[in-house]
Amino acid sequence: MRTRIAPSPTGFLHLGTARTALFSWAFARHFGGDFILRIEDTDVARSSQEAVDQIIAALRWLQLDIDEGPFFQMQRIERYREVIDQMLAAGTAYHCYCSSEELEAMREAQRARGEKPRYDGRWRPEPGKALPSVPPGVPPVVRFRNPQGGVVTWDDLVKGPISISNQELDDLVIARADGTPTYNFCVVVDDWDMQISHVVRGDDHVNNTPRQINILRALLGDSGAPLPVYGHVPMILGPDGDKLSKRHGAVSVTQYEDEGYLPEAMLNYLARLGWSHGDAEIFSREQLLAWFDGTHLSKSPAQWDPAKLSWVNAHYLKAMADVPLAALVAQQLRRRGIDVPVDERLSRLCALFKDRCGTTVELADWIGMYFVEVSASDDDMTAFVTDAVKPAVATLRGKLGEVEWTRAAIAAAIKATLGEHGLKMPQLAQAVRVLMCGRSQTPSLDAVLELFTREQVLARLRGA
Numbered sequence: 001m002r003t004r005i006a007p008s009p010t011g012f013l014h015l016g017t018a019r020t021a022l023f024s025w026a027f028a029r030h031f032g033g034d035f036i037l038r039i040e041d042t043d044v045a046r047s048s049q050e051a052v053d054q055i056i057a058a059l060r061w062l063q064l065d066i067d068e069g070p071f072f073q074m075q076r077i078e079r080y081r082e083v084i085d086q087m088l089a090a091g092t093a094y095h096c097y098c099s100s101e102e103l104e105a106m107r108e109a110q111r112a113r114g115e116k117p118r119y120d121g122r123w124r125p126e127p128g129k130a131l132p133s134v135p136p137g138v139p140p141v142v143r144f145r146n147p148q149g150g151v152v153t154w155d156d157l158v159k160g161p162i163s164i165s166n167q168e169l170d171d172l173v174i175a176r177a178d179g180t181p182t183y184n185f186c187v188v189v190d191d192w193d194m195q196i197s198h199v200v201r202g203d204d205h206v207n208n209t210p211r212q213i214n215i216l217r218a219l220l221g222d223s224g225a226p227l228p229v230y231g232h233v234p235m236i237l238g239p240d241g242d243k244l245s246k247r248h249g250a251v252s253v254t255q256y257e258d259e260g261y262l263p264e265a266m267l268n269y270l271a272r273l274g275w276s277h278g279d280a281e282i283f284s285r286e287q288l289l290a291w292f293d294g295t296h297l298s299k300s301p302a303q304w305d306p307a308k309l310s311w312v313n314a315h316y317l318k319a320m321a322d323v324p325l326a327a328l329v330a331q332q333l334r335r336r337g338i339d340v341p342v343d344e345r346l347s348r349l350c351a352l353f354k355d356r357c358g359t360t361v362e363l364a365d366w367i368g369m370y371f372v373e374v375s376a377s378d379d380d381m382t383a384f385v386t387d388a389v390k391p392a393v394a395t396l397r398g399k400l401g402e403v404e405w406t407r408a409a410i411a412a413a414i415k416a417t418l419g420e421h422g423l424k425m426p427q428l429a430q431a432v433r434v435l436m437c438g439r440s441q442t443p444s445l446d447a448v449l450e451l452f453t454r455e456q457v458l459a460r461l462r463g464a
């Protein structure tokens with residue numbers, strides 16, 4: 001069992017590609033096989049090292065560990081040339097000297113006759129056929145000699161049996177006039193050389209598959225070697241039913257990392273886009289690997305659901321141990337210019353606030369107030385820090401200047417203050433929250449206060 005992911009480094013790792021990578025990886029791992037990374041960088045103008053780095057970083061973040069690669073197609077050009085020469089020699093490929101004007105005229109004529117435009121095979125060698133004379137000084141393209149009759153059939157892992165008539169497929173260009181090999185050809189040579197047994201990819205490639213199978217068959221000859229199993233997973237659609245795009249928010253994996261999602265949550269959520277195991281929604285990496293055997297892949301497109309992703313992420317956030325969570329929150333705070341030590345206090349802050357957060361960004365929104373000044377809105381000040389409550393806040397401040405700095409002692413000081421001023425808890429607590437935290441709702445006040453320093457509390461309550 002050998003699977004691969006073959007992204008083009010023309011941008012970040014798109015969510016659709018990440019999901020395909022996840023399926024391919026889990027599929028290989030389930031059967032104890034290998035997962036291979038191949039970078040399809042033949043579009044030199046649009047490919048970049050930065051994109052390669054990002055793809056690798058995103059796979060690493062999701063912990064989709066690769067066994068071989070990255071292999072780069074641009075480093076394999078010699079190998080493609082070698083195969084093309086072999087095909088020319090074997091007669092499974094041939095030179096075509098048509099100019100682009102000639103091809104355009106051919107298509108025009110076909111359209112005028114109401115036919116589908118296609119290469120008419122004028123340079124295709126046939127027994128007893130006289131080929132046109134080679135025009136001087138014209139570098140030829142190389143075309144694949146596609147079989148003329150019959151159908152190409154494969155049993156798609158996702159879509160079931162698919163048959164395409166060879167009449168639909170014309171003689172594909174496999175090397176351009178400047179000698180560069182074309183996409184469908186390179187993929188075949190790569191999958192062959194890398195001994196890929198299962199090709200899982202987006203269903204935008206369904207039309208390429210019969211061409212690739214024909215080329216591969218030509219290369220395999222009568223060696224009896226098996227073809228890979230192909231599985232084409234449907235696209236991921238945006239919440240509005242259109243193809244997932246930037247319009248729907250983030251479409252790169254790394255952006256979700258930046259926005260405070262956890263890799264375990266992302267992995268879990270992505271796995272459920274187009275695959276299921278009974279009605280399991282939350283499952284571990286180990287469960288995924290135990291279950292993912294290439295069945296239960298959905299034939300219909302999956303829909304991106306940001307609310308569900310947040311729900312899944314919140315689940316993992318709650319379940320995560322506080323010490324590693326503190327490290328992630330420190331990273332988020334650092335990005336805002338707030339440098340904090342990853343210490344016990346930060347872990348306790350995570351424990352206190354994580355239940356109410358969907359992402360580490362939201363968690364950093366809460367915890368930031370322990371490290372930078374906050375300011376309450378005028379409305380909150382007017383509504384909660386009233387003249388009726390101010391004397392009680394001053395009393396509490398006095399007591400907090402002296403008590404032992406423990407949650408129990410702070411709770412006792414609050415209680416005593418309420419008794420002395422004849423106030424109810426919410427009246428005092430909301431005023432203190434607005435002054436301390438810049439908002440009127442927080443977890444339990446004594447727990448919130450304990451994690452500030454005494455100096456911070458005395459300074460912020462002076463504002464009453």
Ligand code: GLU
Pocket residue numbers: 005006007008040187200201202205
């Ligand atoms: N480079 C192709 C893509 O990103 C991969 C095609 C394949 O998996 O065969 O869509």
